[in-house]
Amino acid sequence: MEEVPIIDMKGIVKIYPDGTKALKGVDFSVKQGEIHGLLGENGAGKTTLMKILSGMLPPTEGKIYVKGREVQFKSPADALANGIGMVHQHFTLVEVFDALHNIILGMEGHGHFSKIDVDNARKKLQKLMDELNFQVPLDVPVENLPVGVQQRIEILKVLYRNVDVLILDEPTAVLTPIEVKELFDVLRTLKEQGKTIIFISHKLREVMEITDRVTVLRKGEVIGTVNTSEATPQLLARMMVGRDVVLRIQKPPKEPGEPILRVENLWVKGDRGEDAVKGLSFEVRAGEIFGIAGVEGNGQTELIEAITGLRKIEKGKIILNGKDITGRPPKELYNLGVAHIPEDRTHMGLILDMTVAENAVLGLHWREEFTGILNSIRWSNVKEHAKKLIEKFDIVAPGVDAPVKSLSGGNQQKLIVAREVSKNPELIVASQPTRGVDVASTEYIRNYLVKLRNENKAVLLVSADLDEVLQLSDRMAIMYEGQFVGIVKPEEVTEEQIGLMMGGIKDES
Amino acid sequence: MKADKLSNIMKPLLESLIAIIIGVVIGAVVLKVSGYSPVEAYAALVKGAVGSIYGWSMTLSSATPIILTGLTFAISARTGIFNIGAEGTVYFGAIAAIVFTNMFANPVLGLIGGIIAGILWALPAALLKVYRGVHEVISTIMLNWIAFYTALYLVLGPLANPNDPNKTLEVPASARLPLLMKGSELSLAFIIAIVAAVITYYILWHTVLGFELRASGYNERAAQYGGINPKRAIIWSFVIGGIMSGLAGATEVMGRPPSYAISQGMANIYGYGFDGIGVSLVGRNHPIGIIFSGIFFGALKAGATYMQIDAGVPLEMVKVVQGIIVVAVAVPGLWDLVKKVVRR
Ligand SMILES: Nc1ncnc2c1ncn2[C@@H]1O[C@H](COP(=O)(O)OP(=O)(O)OP(=O)(O)O)[C@@H](O)[C@H]1O
Ligand SMILES: [Mg+2]
Numbered sequence: 125m126e127e128v129p130i131i132d133m134k135g136i137v138k139i140y141p142d143g144t145k146a147l148k149g150v151d152f153s154v155k156q157g158e159i160h161g162l163l164g165e166n167g168a169g170k171t172t173l174m175k176i177l178s179g180m181l182p183p184t185e186g187k188i189y190v191k192g193r194e195v196q197f198k199s200p201a202d203a204l205a206n207g208i209g210m211v212h213q214h215f216t217l218v219e220v221f222d223a224l225h226n227i228i229l230g231m232e233g234h235g236h237f238s239k240i241d242v243d244n245a246r247k248k249l250q251k252l253m254d255e256l257n258f259q260v261p262l263d264v265p266v267e268n269l270p271v272g273v274q275q276r277i278e279i280l281k282v283l284y285r286n287v288d289v290l291i292l293d294e295p296t297a298v299l300t301p302i303e304v305k306e307l308f309d310v311l312r313t314l315k316e317q318g319k320t321i322i323f324i325s326h327k328l329r330e331v332m333e334i335t336d337r338v339t340v341l342r343k344g345e346v347i348g349t350v351n352t353s354e355a356t357p358q359l360l361a362r363m364m365v366g367r368d369v370v371l372r373i374q375k376p377p378k379e380p381g382e383p384i385l386r387v388e389n390l391w392v393k394g395d396r397g398e399d400a401v402k403g404l405s406f407e408v409r410a411g412e413i414f415g416i417a418g419v420e421g422n423g424q425t426e427l428i429e430a431i432t433g434l435r436k437i438e439k440g441k442i443i444l445n446g447k448d449i450t451g452r453p454p455k456e457l458y459n460l461g462v463a464h465i466p467e468d469r470t471h472m473g474l475i476l477d478m479t480v481a482e483n484a485v486l487g488l489h490w491r492e493e494f495t496g497i498l499n500s501i502r503w504s505n506v507k508e509h510a511k512k513l514i515e516k517f518d519i520v521a522p523g524v525d526a527p528v529k530s531l532s533g534g535n536q537q538k539l540i541v542a543r544e545v546s547k548n549p550e551l552i553v554a555s556q557p558t559r560g561v562d563v564a565s566t567e568y569i570r571n572y573l574v575k576l577r578n579e580n581k582a583v584l585l586v587s588a589d590l591d592e593v594l595q596l597s598d599r600m601a602i603m604y605e606g607q608f609v610g611i612v613k614p615e616e617v618t619e620e621q622i623g624l625m626m627g628g629i630k631d632e633s
Numbered sequence: 634m635k636a637d638k639l640s641n642i643m644k645p646l647l648e649s650l651i652a653i654i655i656g657v658v659i660g661a662v663v664l665k666v667s668g669y670s671p672v673e674a675y676a677a678l679v680k681g682a683v684g685s686i687y688g689w690s691m692t693l694s695s696a697t698p699i700i701l702t703g704l705t706f707a708i709s710a711r712t713g714i715f716n717i718g719a720e721g722t723v724y725f726g727a728i729a730a731i732v733f734t735n736m737f738a739n740p741v742l743g744l745i746g747g748i749i750a751g752i753l754w755a756l757p758a759a760l761l762k763v764y765r766g767v768h769e770v771i772s773t774i775m776l777n778w779i780a781f782y783t784a785l786y787l788v789l790g791p792l793a794n795p796n797d798p799n800k801t802l803e804v805p806a807s808a809r810l811p812l813l814m815k816g817s818e819l820s821l822a823f824i825i826a827i828v829a830a831v832i833t834y835y836i837l838w839h840t841v842l843g844f845e846l847r848a849s850g851y852n853e854r855a856a857q858y859g860g861i862n863p864k865r866a867i868i869w870s871f872v873i874g875g876i877m878s879g880l881a882g883a884t885e886v887m888g889r890p891p892s893y894a895i896s897q898g899m900a901n902i903y904g905y906g907f908d909g910i911g912v913s914l915v916g917r918n919h920p921i922g923i924i925f926s927g928i929f930f931g932a933l934k935a936g937a938t939y940m941q942i943d944a945g946v947p948l949e950m951v952k953v954v955q956g957i958i959v960v961a962v963a964v965p966g967l968w969d970l971v972k973k974v975v976r977r
Contacts, residue, residue, distance in 0.1 A: 432858075434857060434858060453860075453862065454857065454858060454859075454860045455860035455861075455862075458860050464858070466858060471852070471854060471855065472854055472855050472858045473855070473858070474855065475848055475851045475852050475855045475856070475859075476851075476852070477851045477852075478847070478848065478851060482844065482848075486848065486855075486858075486859035487858070487859040487860045488860075489841060489844055489845075489859075490841055490860070495841055498840070499840050499841045499842060500839050500840050500841075501839055501840060501841060501843075501844060503839075
């Protein structure tokens with residue numbers, strides 16, 4: 125007789141108010157104490173299913189059983205009371221609070237934090253962090269912490285509530301390889317403690333490494349559940365997409381041309397006034413992908429923002445096609461042929477409350493094709509443009525008039541990429557271009573960047589995903605504390621050498 | 634998708650309706666407890682506001698200035714700022730209109746005077762915000778007081794009417810806005826307010842400028858990324874808002890019989906800026922919604938007189954009941970706004 129699953133979801137249907145049928149009768153069950161992977165293309169319904177399990181969304185139809193007992197969640201608090209907690213794809217922390225207050229916020233009995241409550245909470249949290257070997261600074265406002273640490277706070281916030289089932293929606297998308305390793309250590313410890321974990325990721329390698337079983341969703345339906353030990357990445361990819369996926373990109377050799385972007389002795393400050401970029405000089409040539417690897421928080425963000433006109437330049441020069449563009453505003457840069465895929469899609473790349481169509485022209489909305497007399501907007505052309513992007517990049521969206529926040533995370537990312545390449549740029553600055561994007565679309569986006577390179581455009585790529593930088597770059601720099609430790613050709617270095625360089629150690633041999 | 638659009642309109646409409654009913658019921662309880670007949674009082678209110686052509690004309694003429702000041706608040710809210718400086722701007726719009734019409738005896742130039750004054754008085758807060766980071770709520774409140782006393786000085790001093798101690802110089806007959814109905818207070822001003830609302834709607838949703846205003850209102854950082862200059866957006870939103878409030882003041886003195894001037898204590902132009910905030914919230918900061926909520930507020934104003942006369946409810950009580958209804962109706966809009974602010 126098989127044991128009773130800790131989670132059993134039966135016939136779950138979810139129809140969103142706008143009519144989108146996100147889940148079409150999903151059966152999903154999780155065994156006590158396992159790490160269960162949830163895979164699927166962008167828009168397959170993973171987040172939706174997990175939001176239902178964590179009480180964030182009501183199902184349209186279907187039943188949920190916890191340890192064999194039927195439950196109905198009216199709110200996340202109900203789910204927590206049943207031992208189920210979720211860490212969301214897009215963070216939900218209050219940015220001006222420190223970790224401690226974020227974690228105890230909304231806890232029962234902490235309506236108004238008395239000193240004693242807070243002190244007790246601090247002790248309890250410290251114990252939890254020590255047990256798991258998973259530390260975060262408790263007293264720094266969250267907004268001043270790197271994303272990797274924010275992620276940990278989100279996880280601690282859920283664990284602090286004593287859950288048995290921890291749901292992690294794409295937790296590794298924002299993490300560096302080292303942070304991923306640390307997270308996996310924690311997950312293994314939790315598993316030893318008897319916790320059950322549901323893990324969503326688009327990175328098959330991670331799923332293969334950490335999970336015991338995997339369930340694959342496609343377009344709101346379950347394709348199947350397999351034991352990880354019996355699966356291969358190829359099999360999982362085929363289950364997700366419905367056909368074989370070539371996990372390779374074609375990159376013919378190419379002689380780069382003239383420099384398109386030249387950065388000379390660039391100094392940029394970070395948000396706290398510290399020197400984040402310290403005298404960088406480099407160039408990106410036509411027909412070249414120049415990659416920047418490095419642990420996040422070593423000045424990459426500030427460098428990109430300075431190049432794209434979003435951050436003040438303290439010293440140095442930026443030259444585009446021979447023209448000095450130092451300190452010019454984004455609009456002028458765009459008109460000179462710069463495109464920018466920003467790392468933060470929800471706060472910068474998109475305006476979540478505006479529609480898909482409006483977002484599809486953000487940053488090119490002033491172009492002649494979209495405007496008429498008296499600077500009016502020609503909505504028909506805007507919508508036409510949005511439809512083209514949706515088609516070309518295979519974006520799952522209910523329609524061009526839907527608010528962009530109703531798109532799944534990966535589809536939001538694809539919309540940004542589609543919009544930026546539609547600018548037909550000379551230089552494209554791509555920061556984490558495939559973050560949160562499914563396997564097939566990742567390959568599509570990567571191949572697209574290569575295509576731009578083949579068309580003699582310049583590509584500046586920043587990614588926390590080392591594989592991505594290695595695969596795509598013609599030349600790559602490793603950034604550490606605001607400087608380049610070195611500029612190398614990917615084929616001439618080993619992963620070990622790069623690992624050392626990412627730690628700031630230069631191998632001279 | 635069609636269904637979605639419909640529910641987008643229906644939901645606020647339904648909320649507003651429920652809010653009106655709740656407000657009316659609470660108001661009735663208050664009336665009852667205070668010893669007045671709620672039925673009689675409300676009957677008088679409705680009759681006075683919409684029971685006759687004349688009632689309608691009073692309702693619409695009362696709606697005119699608060700539609701315009703409502704637009705001021707709405708366009709700022711859409712840009713993510715809280716411009717509550719309409720009040721002071723109205724005074725200067727009215728004063729400029731009196732000065733211009735007395736100089737040129739021409740209605741068009743009178744309106745232009747109001748617009749110019751509105752723009753000029755909107756700029757200090759805009760520039761303080763953009764270049765000095767002064768929060769607009771603070772600056773506009775202070776500017777309102779400066780405007781009040783400056784205007785009071787002008788009304789009592791340089792602009793005082795030598796022939797009538799109770800008011801300022803009048804707008805000359807040749808510069809007055811034509812009445813839409815003989816013997817009423819309803820003039821072309823109402824049409825101007827409607828046109829202004831339609832233009833505001835058009836700007837917000839059908840021009841590049843409006844796109845940029847809304848984008849910076851939702852998310853300044855993303856707007857900046859999108860090649861938009863949020864500072865420029867803020868200045869524009871103040872300028873357009875200033876135009877609307879300036880017009881409110883100008884049309885009030887040029888198109889509202891019998892006085893065609895500012896009364897001595899400025900009673901006839903006082904409070905429209907503040908009413909506008911309520912009008913805008915009830916209209917969900919949407920120009921077309923503001924037309925309807927402006928008329929609703931206008932009806933409450935017009936009907937109040939009758940509640941006093943026909944039902945014998947004292948003016949203070951009328952104000953209390955009005956206040957209850959307004960607060961109840963404004964709550965959903967206010968709630969939306971608070972959510973938006975908290976989210977940042
Ligand atoms: N609030 C919403 N309103 C309408 N439709 C929505 C809403 N949220 C999600 N959807 C739709 O439901 C479907 C499933 O979305 P979901 O976010 O669950 O996908 P996902 O599998 O998590 O994708 P991703 O890997 O991109 O995060 C998508 O088609 C999406 O557009
Ligand atoms: Mg998702």
